[in-house]
Amino acid sequence: MSIQIIEVTKKFGDFTALKNVSFEVATGELVALLGPSGSGKTTLLRVIAGLEPADNGRVVVHGNEMTGKKMMDRRVGFVFQHYALFRHMTVFQNVAFGLKVRPKSNRPDTSEIKKRVLELLKLVRLEGMSSRYPSQLSGGQRQRVALARALAIEPSMLLLDEPFGALDANVRKELRAWLRRLHDELHITSVFVTHDVEEALEVADRVVVMNEGKIEQIGKPEEVYHDPSNPFVYHFLGNVNLFHCRVEDGKAYIGDTPFQLPAHVKPDAKSAKIYIRPHLFEIEKSASGNQSFRGTIKYLNPAGPIVKIEIISQWGDMINVEIPIGQYYALELKKGDEVYIRPKEIKFFTDDYTI
């Protein structure tokens, strides 16, 4: 069941949540809508579900026009951030709900419903919990019930709104992996919304990065991380050091250190921004080549597999660097040391032209 979103716009009063958004989800794909609050990702999900009508544009699922169709006819499985389980019903009754409320002509008989519900509970590894109430379950268990409930109606697509947002960090990690495995097994076209970058990059087949109602970039996780198309995506997807540099004779200068401009940058640009991720620096005790610059270590945090270091550069900027713990031990770094850092990979963006 492929999903096509075509030029969708949505306003709430004066606020435009979605500005002419278009993209496609292929059948069986697991896509993440990633972005900060207010980016429109949840609104877009709700438009796809039919919870909100779009002001303009169309939603097409598997070739069928969904725009204007009631939610009941869309066969959407929706999972909410706070589970939205029916408090006064047992786990079994919750999962069976979608089947029980079908019109008589369509309704499977009681034994059939029972069979399906138990199957689903087994799938989400909650067999034996059928007669518990939501208040007796943990957060992670509740979300699994919500998922089973959504899957019970055999939806054409699965939509999840920050499904793990309300859970503890380690439960989140566990359920993330589990969702990925579930999807690999079932292959239902799925779209999920998150503001957690790690989650999107870990789980999704493709990531749609959104900001202020527009799509900034769509691509596989590696693409959007290593090949961001604009500063926003770069910033949002991870830590970054930003250097404003002047451009002279086809070279960009960070301090006094020249860097060759890549071929596809306009040669007459006056200034440029250079982005370097913290883990893409090499720390050395002495300068190697003319692309190193000098700095003093101001702060070190070696508590973890990656050591976070704050270095004040020779011209006074603060630079965040991350190196593996092994390297830290090898170099025997201390606070106050003078070191040389050399970028291994840089991203250029000029002010008027993004690459």
Add this chain to the structure above:
Amino acid sequence: MGGAISLKSQSRNRAASSSVTEPPIIRRALIGLAMIFLLIFLLLPILIVITSALGKGVAVYFQSISEPIALSAIRLTLVVAAITVPLNLLFGLAASWAIAKFDFFGKKLLITLIDLPFTVSPVISGLIYVLLFGAQGVFGPWLQAHDIKIIFAVPGIVLATIFVTFPFVARELIPLMQAQGNEEENAAIILGANGWQTFFRVTLPNIKWGLLYGVILCNARAMGEFGAVSVVSGHIRGLTNTLPLHVEILYNEYRFTASFAVASLLMLLALVTLIVKHLIEWKTSRESFLTEDN
């Protein structure tokens, strides 16, 4: 179990999005049905009071409310309220402080006791004082010997009114103070304030609107109490008739216009109470809106 209608707490509009609510026809039908029900039960009474009170013209209206026995009824009602409300205010403050700021054994029982007047018929509320202080009551002979009149006199009316209205202030303040928690008071104490300072400077400003509403409600009920007062008052005109009792007397004498004229004063009191309640709700929702991260 309680009976007080309390101020609405501030929760944001939870109306479901447009795709998830009833079709317009059903909505309109339900609104219409509700309005008809409310019209019959709520609006008509107000209209009746107005039309009946002014039925014989404005002059008769003013005459009805300014004749001597009416004036003495107004005076008595005001006196009773002036004694009852401050006493119940003190009780409300004390009880809510004890209940909201401390954890102790028997708290639930205490709260139930405070709710008691709501479950007791007003007539029974008056009855118990007659049993205590009436001519054949426990203290009856002793009171007669000392020529102290409680039943069929103002003290009895005050007592019965206190019984019926003392929960109002407490029931407004207890949930309010419980919701606000003890942190600010704890902070004040740690900073060196004593109990009174903490109460006046920290607690009081936070509960002022709930307090005001509780007082207004207590007052409305105190001035309007009928059943309990009816039992203890003896209906002695000019002496032990409150406004509501006066309304009854006029009505039973078939002086309908006068009865409604006096009733209109009480109706006015009720409407003012409602208006004040909504002003307070509006004010508190504005205040919380401005301080929330909206």
Add this chain to the structure above:
Amino acid sequence: MRFKEHSVIPGFGLTMGFTLVYLSLIVLIPLSLLFFKATALGWGHFWDAVTSARVLASLKLSFGVSLVSALVNAVFGLLVAWVLVRYDFAGKKFIDALVDLPFALPTAVAGIVLTTLYAPNGWVGKILGAWGIKAAFTPVGITIALIFIGLPFVVRTVEPVLQDFEKEIEEAAFSLGANRWQIFTQVIFPSIFPALMTGCAMAFSRAVGEYGSVVFIAGNMPMKTEIAPLLIMTKLEQYDYAGATAIAVVMLVISFILLLATNVLQAGTRKYERV
């Protein structure tokens, strides 16, 4: 087990002391006296006083019409609360304010107003008369008066629960294919049922003891439209303290039992709250 948990906040002794003294003087002593007096009667006299035909009729009437009015208020109170919480319409604020009127209005005023309205020549009494329904001076009139005073209890108890009802739960039910009626009966109603019961119980309790609003419209005919509180009043005027006390005790005991039953039922339905 400690009586009071430790706290840095002062004033417990003072406030608790004042509260207890106040309560004892105003409530506990007088009320226990009531029960004392009743037991002093001796079981035989008590039983006679309580089972006389007139007393039984008044008790049956009081509890009967209170139940009917509480149930009517349950239905219409829910309707009003629903409309006020979920819809927007012209005059909503005004109606919302008006719902509290029966609570703020002195009972005597309510009494004369309702009588005037529903008397045979009153605005509504005339209309009802055309349909052959006599309201004033009948149990019907009493029920109507009790509906009036009980209305705010149900509405104001159900409103906050409806307001706090998460819209996501409704949306979930919607996404699973339920229609509006199914959502209301299977998802929303069970959630608000405890509050509805509480409001209903409060309305009932108030109705049973109501005096002022009812005595004018009832007509107060013994055995027919004489409510229990009025009977108590009558016996007092006849200095039949014993009789009055007996009826009062019975009313209190029945109300107390009903209250207990409601609380137990509620505790039962509450067990899956607080997710």
